[in-house]
Amino acid sequence: MVKPLPITFDFATWTQLVPESEIRRLLRFKVRYYFAGGKPGVLPTEALSNTLIELGKYCLQLIGEGERGRVIEVFNYCPTEGVKELRETFANLLRERDGLDVCWEDITITTGSQQAIYAILDVLLNPGDVVIIPRPAYLGFVNAATKFMANIVTVPMTEQGIDPEHVRKAIRLSSEKFNRRPDLIYVIPDSDNPSGTTMPLKRREELFEVALDEGVLIV
Ligand SMILES: Cc1ncc(COP(=O)(O)O)c(C=O)c1O
Incomplete structure (x- = not known):
């Protein structure tokens, strides 16, 4: 039997704000394909x-x-941003493979993408700021955005990822409803979690144009 703790305490308020996981709710049903957890089957x-x-x-x-x-x-301990040689390796990869204009100082190493999501939101969001996310979206992001007390505006997921025109409407909605422009659009262009969709190049370019036009960051 678990012994109760000799003191009582309250959890932080934000923990009450996190909505129930839609994916876990779905898992109460018997499903043929399990999309809840990303667990790579192929590793080197x-x-x-x-x-x-x-x-x-x-x-x-x-x-x-x-x-x-x-x-x-x-x-x-290593430098907070990561070991220089590893940052250089990633910068070279992004330059040579993807043609991106980056240097090693643009790269920060994290212990995983969840830590990166928290760090990015931590430095970008004030309480009440607006983020645009797909519906459904990766829960780890929704929970982090909730923790930073962001207002969340959703756009429907389609078979080809989010539709840039929906994003434009969501940006307008954000101005009407919250009286401010969104700070960022969260998107997983390849193999989205949980929908599994991948955005075609044309959509990515259109989304980039919308973000540029409206001055909103893409994460
Ligand atoms: C879309 C997405 N982002 C972030 C994570 C968290 O990744 P990490 O283990 O690298 O922190 C996951 C894990 O499933 C994920 O699916």
Whole structure:
């Protein structure tokens, strides 16, 4: 039996504001396909294992050479934005593969995309700011936006992702209803969670144009 705690406490108010997960609600029904959790079935297992072995060998070699201090450096805190070499690797990838004009200082490493979502909303949103999201949207984003007390305007998801014209209407709605322009549009252009949709290039370009026209960030 679980023993009650000897003190009582309240959870933070925002925890009461988070709506029930629509996906979990759907899971009460028997479904053929399970879209609730993103759990990659394909991972570079050998490459990841070999990297760990290489790192271990490198550290043992340093210890053998009396360089324990450098090993402590390897496992210690790193700069908040991430290790420079890793940031450079990602910047090179984005430049060479995607033709993006970025340098390593534009890159920040996080422990996952959920941390990135929190960090982005943390620095962009004041209570009452407006965000545009698809309906349905990834719950981790909805919960984070709720926590930062954002007003959420939704646009319907279609088979080709969100429709940029719906986004334009949502921006107008935001001005009418909340008297302010939205701060950002949240979109997952590839393999959206939970809908699984991927936006065709033309739609992405149209969405980009709408965001540029209206001065709204795309996350
Ligand atoms: C769309 C989306 N964003 C973010 C996350 C969280 O990812 P991470 O584990 O990298 O924090 C998930 C996990 O399922 C996801 O589906």
